[in-house]
Amino acid sequence: MTKKFNNVYVADTYTIASIYEKNGPISNYFDLIYNKDFYYGTDTFEKAEEKMLSNSISKLINKVKLVDSDIDYVIAGDLENQIAASNYAMRDFNIPFLGIFSACATFAEGIYIGANFIEGKGCKRVIVSTSSHNMVAERQFRNPTEYGALKKKTTTLTSTGAASILLTSTKSNIKITSATAGIVQDKGISDVNNMGAVMAIAAADTIKRHLNDLHINADYYDLILTGDLGVYGKEILIEYLKESGIDISLNYDDCGLILYDRKKQPVYAGASGPCSSALVLCSYILNEMKQGKYKKVLVVPTGAIFSATRLFQKSSIPSIAHAIALEAI
Amino acid sequence: MDTYFYAFLFCGFICMIGQLILDNTKLTPGHVTSLFVVIGAALDLAGIYDKIVLYAGAGALVPITSFGHLLIHGAMTAVSDNGVMGLSLGIFDLTSAGISIAVVCAFFLALFFKPRH
Numbered sequence: 001m002t003k004k005f006n007n008v009y010v011a012d013t014y015t016i017a018s019i020y021e022k023n024g025p026i027s028n029y030f031d032l033i034y035n036k037d038f039y040y041g042t043d044t045f046e047k048a049e050e051k052m053l054s055n056s057i058s059k060l061i062n063k064v065k066l067v068d069s070d071i072d073y074v075i076a077g078d079l080e081n082q083i084a085a086s087n088y089a090m091r092d093f094n095i096p097f098l099g100i101f102s103a104c105a106t107f108a109e110g111i112y113i114g115a116n117f118i119e120g121k122g123c124k125r126v127i128v129s130t131s132s133h134n135m136v137a138e139r140q141f142r143n144p145t146e147y148g149a150l151k152k153k154t155t156t157l158t159s160t161g162a163a164s165i166l167l168t169s170t171k172s173n174i175k176i177t178s179a180t181a182g183i184v185q186d187k188g189i190s191d192v193n194n195m196g197a198v199m200a201i202a203a204a205d206t207i208k209r210h211l212n213d214l215h216i217n218a219d220y221y222d223l224i225l226t227g228d229l230g231v232y233g234k235e236i237l238i239e240y241l242k243e244s245g246i247d248i249s250l251n252y253d254d255c256g257l258i259l260y261d262r263k264k265q266p267v268y269a270g271a272s273g274p275c276s277s278a279l280v281l282c283s284y285i286l287n288e289m290k291q292g293k294y295k296k297v298l299v300v301p302t303g304a305i306f307s308a309t310r311l312f313q314k315s316s317i318p319s320i321a322h323a324i325a326l327e328a329i
Numbered sequence: 330m331d332t333y334f335y336a337f338l339f340c341g342f343i344c345m346i347g348q349l350i351l352d353n354t355k356l357t358p359g360h361v362t363s364l365f366v367v368i369g370a371a372l373d374l375a376g377i378y379d380k381i382v383l384y385a386g387a388g389a390l391v392p393i394t395s396f397g398h399l400l401i402h403g404a405m406t407a408v409s410d411n412g413v414m415g416l417s418l419g420i421f422d423l424t425s426a427g428i429s430i431a432v433v434c435a436f437f438l439a440l441f442f443k444p445r446h
Binding site: 019037038039043045134135143144145146147149150191 | 445
């Protein structure tokens with residue numbers, strides 16, 4: 001289902017990044033980089049993620065010179081069990097909170113919900129946040145570092161950081177024009193080391209429906225971005241869409257390949273995690289849109305929404321993708 | 330001098346099998362480790378592993394297959410002393426040193442160090 005918006009704008013963003021992101025190609029665009037270690041001044045990785053998320057929200061509120069009571073909702077989610085980083089971080093705020101989960105597509109889901117609230121005139125300002133932490137994700141979904149397992153080429157590297165975006169009904173130079181909610185897809189793949197292949201089908205479906213619903217072609221957008229398909233998922237998506245007669249090979253890129261430089265960094269197939277799309281969108285892409293490089297951008301973060309328990313029970317991996325269309329005005 | 334050569338061949342052969350499994354199947358390093366222990370135990374049951382040790386020396390004693398071989402050795406020795414009950418009594422006889430040291434080392438390492446990237 002694609003919703004059109006007439007009065008939803010991006011007021012500002014705040015991004016916090018870590019070591020790998022600092023060594024990547026777009027490090028100049030982040031608001032804050034903490035590259036001492038992965039602990040962010042705390043004693044566990046999980047607490048570090050919580051603190052990064054909390055800081056991204058509080059620093060965003062400070063940046064736009066508002067206070068907690070000016071914000072109607074915070075919508076946030078992350079990869080931890082029970083979206084722990086978000087739930088714990090929100091203890092620091094006196095703002096109504098809605099926790100969401102779409103794995104790596106969480107940020108887009110948040111923007112979809114927030115934009116609908118604002119469009120329906122139910123509120124004026126919504127902050128959407130997300131975070132991910134490499135070591136937390138390793139412990140949660142793959143193997144802890146201590147295990148010392150080698151990684152496969154198709155694996156992606158979970159990004160570390162937090163990003164928050166303030167959506168508002170007050171006019172600004174970036175407008176959210178429409179959004180498409182994803183439909184859960186499952187092609188029966190159960191390989192956790194090849195998420196790009198799992199999620200490409202969800203991205204293809206959402207992009208197809210988005211273009212159909214709005215009666216536009218893929219070249220309507222200056223740039224179509226997926227969240228973290230990685231280099232292999234990117235090829236698969238282009239192939240999938242070609243079969244449906246949609247050619248995105250000229251104006252398509254993947255945030256996971258923008259955030260890191262695969263040639264110089266040991267990042268396997270590219271970046272992943274909710275922060276991959278959120279960091280790239282909130283820093284580099286919005287900046288380039290303001291500079292006039294891109295006018296219309298479609299962001300389609302994809303999420304592998306699987307449960308580790310179900311994976312052990314030999315279930316395959318479902319995936320979802322939400323699309324958000326932005327326009328510089 | 331021959332032992333060095335056979336040690337290299339045998340241990341390298343085991344590593345090659347491990348690499349082939351990791352590259353061509355969905356099995357994880359945990360699966361491979363368990364599989365090698367079972368293979369070592371089976372080879373020892375058939376009386377083959379001791380002969381390999383004779384030729385390859387440390388090449389056969391260092392890899393994890395040797396763990397399976399020692400499990401069976403311990404169990405079989407206890408069986409000859411205590412009958413069937415010896416199976417469960419003796420199974421960790423020869424490997425308990427390795428296991429205890431691993432547990433103690435892990436405890437102290439966890440006490441003093443934090444995980445890094």
